Amino acid sequence: MAPRLSPAQEALAKAEKRYNSSVGWFSSSATKYEEAGDLFKEAANNFKLERLFKESGDAFMREAECRVNGGEKDDAANAYWNAAKAYKQGFPDLAAAALGSTVRLLTQLGRFRQAADREKEIGQIYLHEGNDLSKAVAAYLQASEWYDQEDAKATGSSCKKDAADLLAELDRFQEAMRLYDEVAQYSLGSQLTKYNVKEYWLRAGLCALAAQDAVTARRKFDDYSRADVTFPSTREARFLLALLEAVERGDQEAFTGSVFEYDQITKLDNWKTQILLKIKKGIRDEPGLL
Structure with a gap:
């Protein structure tokens, strides 16, 4: 049996039998x-x-x-x-x-x-x-x-931010920076998301430093400060500026100190940790800097 x-x-x-059956007089293919x-x-x-x-x-x-x-x-x-x-x-x-x-x-x-x-x-x-x-x-x-x-621009902006995060992980920093700037520009016009702008600008600045482009990082910092006069006073801005100045001086000790100090108050997420490691390599390839 x-x-x-x-x-x-x-x-x-x-289902297979019916799918393979022929169409008769009183039925249709539909x-x-x-x-x-x-x-x-x-x-x-x-x-x-x-x-x-x-x-x-x-x-x-x-x-x-x-x-x-x-x-x-x-x-x-x-x-x-x-x-x-x-x-x-x-x-x-x-x-x-x-x-x-x-x-x-x-x-x-x-x-x-x-x-x-x-x-x-x-x-x-x-x-x-x-x-x-x-x-x-x-x-x-x-x-x-x-x-x-x-x-549905808020949802679209969220997708852009996710794409930017991944682009940075792929070392496609120019594309990531462009997307962060677009997301920040949208968020500036929304009371619900305006608070997040400083985070997007920080990420864009970190991408510039990871690309070993301190000139662009400095220009972006200045642009962001003009776009929002409160930005320079934020923790994100102060952190970015400290890193930028350490990179410009080639000062690994100052870089490490700034990272440690920021992490004590605002715990670094995995994305920032990875980007900071890439920035560190641009200063000097020294294990254990972070």
């Missing part, structure tokens, strides 16, 4: 694909209940194929998204690919806000699961562009 099929396997077998799609969706949900996430994602992908063939792009986009959510359980590359299919359909439908949400998800997958910072940057920047187009 053949082993009994699980509910998911039964639905999958029915009906066939709709019915097959429903069965693939049933199989996908049952696989998810069984915690068979790869199989669930595959079944959702087959559902999406049926929806596309039946001319139902909205349902197809949703099926691809469901596939991505299943694939996220251990299959990041497949999840990113499924989200890419979702994005393509959403842009065809003119739903750019939703496309931006899914593109941001792609960036998060490449950042946290795929370990591909360049692809994460590209996804965040694309999401930012669509958010801006849909007048």
Whole structure:
């Protein structure tokens, strides 16, 4: 006796049979694909209940194929998204690919806000699961562009900031500085985000120092001080200026002291620690400086 099929396997077998069936006198191809799609969706949900996430994602992908063939792009986009959510359980590359299919359909439908949400998800997958910072940057920047187009500028600005952080990690300092400046410029005009401007300017200045470009760092400090007369009095500005002066003098001891003093009050995050290490190497390649 053949082993009994699980509910998911039964639905999958029915779906494949319906998908491959011929169209009769009293049915249409649209009906066939709709019915097959429903069965693939049933199989996908049952696989998810069984915690068979790869199989669930595959079944959702087959559902999406049926929806596309039946001319139902909205349902197809949703099926691809469901596939991505299943694939996220251990299959990041497949999840990113499924989200890419979702994005393509959403842009065809003119739903750019939703496309931006899914593109941001792609960036998060490449950042946290795929370990591909360049692809994460590209996804965040694309999401930012669509958010801006849909007048969701705060969310778009947040994506730019995330992209800037990653660009600095990739040593693409000029691009990072440009994005930090754009985010800061937007934030200056918002009462909700104006407080964050000093942090963005600090990060831009640190990028200039990490690029061993003290001239640009000095120019940016002056520009920021003119844009906001309160900036020079902030801890961020004083910290940046102290680092800049230490770099200009080639004074490793002063550099180390400024870093230590800042860290005592405002704990350095991982991003700043990495950038400061890169700046340190530009002064002198001395282990243990930080």
